[in-house]
Amino acid sequence: MSHFRSRTPSPPEVRPDVNTGAGRQGPRGQKTGPRAAPTAGVGIGNARRSGKQSWTMTQQPLRGVTSLRFNQDQSCFCCAMETGVRIYNVEPLMEKGHLDHEQVGSMGLVEMLHRSNLLALVGGGSSPKFSEISAVLIWDDAREGKDSKDKLVLEFTFTKPVLAVRVRHDKIVIVLRNRIYVYSFPDNPRKLFEFDTRDNPKGLCDLCPSLEKQLLVFPGHKCGSLQLVDLASTKPGTSSAPFTINAHQSDVACVSLNQPGTVVASASQKGTLIRLFDTQSKEKLVELRRGTDPATLYCINFSHDSSFLCASSDKGTVHIFALKDTRLNRRSALARVGKVGPMIGQYVDSQWSLASFTVPAESACICAFGRNTSKNVNSVIAICVDGTFHKYVFTPDGNCNREAFDVYLDICDDDDF
DSSP states (O other): OOOEEEEEOOOOOOOOOOOSSSSSOOOTTOOOSSSOOOOOOOOOOOOOOSSSSOOSSSOOGGGGEEEEETTSSSEEEEEEETTTEEEEEEETTTEEEEEEHHHHOOOOOOEEETSSEEEEEEEEEEESSSSOOEEEEEEEEOOOOOOGGGEEEEEEESSSOOEEEESSEEEEEOOOOEEEEEEEEEOOOEEEEEEEEEETOEEEEOOOSSSSSSSEEOOOOOEEEEEEEEEETTTTTTTOHHHHHHHOOEEEEEEEEEESEEEEEEEETSSSSOOOEEETOOOEEEEOOOSSOOOEEOOOOOOOOSSSEEEEEETSSSEESSSSSSSSSOGGGGGGGGGOOOHHHHHHHHHESSEEOOOOOTTTEEEEEESSSSEEEEEEEEEEEEEEEEEEEEEETSSSSEEEEEGGOOHHHHHHH
16 A cells, blocks of 8 residues: 655756866865756665665665665766765766755665656665655755755655665656555656565666666566566556566576666576576577676666676676677686586586676675776776775776775765755
């Protein structure tokens, strides 16, 4: 059961992007240039919930970070924290705004709509101010008012905890452990769809941001399967059977769509393989091997043109795979031997990452691709819950070098969001 109450939110107002310039900004109290509003994402979960690329913490949040999310084009990321919310630009790295503890209390999840004035907030942590973890609040930064409650324009309330939230320009998706709700958004919100799901404790789900494709993906009822729903062709109020892909033998642990929604990538709880499928034909496109030891994958993300894919795990390694030209990926040395027995044949045929780099193994992280600096040089950004920012550049031949390192939690802007 769910219900919501609302005041009319301001139209989504796209804020200007940042200027290129100095990457690191000064301490709180020092002006840091133009600010942009929040932005929506791809990311990680928290102590009681997690998202598309997700993890569950078994200890106290490092430096108070409860969840991390990139925005939809990976140009920004946001932190839900014990002390509120922080929004950062990725390149150059700078804080774009924050909501402090006095305004919103401790936060469990934050999801943003591009670079607009609207945020979806879910309370969490040790001292939430507005609600428990069973409600989604929409914060409208464009609405005038001195009290923080004046900026809360929508509230979606449920009887069970909210594990993830996804937004696009016309819809909001709210994920519970066994059910997913889809509402029109932000104008005149009404419930469009309701899907029962397999037990989904991590709140796994992804929503295509493309204007051309309204694709939703989440774990299917069958163990290891994915369900794909085209929200544009499914009639509101109906429960038509979604398309199903049998992706893995064990439960799905991570899932991600590329920007146009033409390819879905997933990994199981075992975490050794990442499989990619065509969302139209449902056929498997390629199988990528992260490693041989089991691992928990935190994040899978595609490059903007779907030429590459990156993935992070609890092994402390971020792997980079080629998709457009899979010949760039490494193969097992045994592949050159010729015929092998059936026991290791699948292992030999696997494609291994063309490049990789390490981050602190004890610190969960999300990863995404940065802006290309040249035709043959690409970059990957890793954001860790310990407050560190890592940027590595790689070339098609597999060379990978660190270009930037910073502590984003030490970078502050002096104004509220």
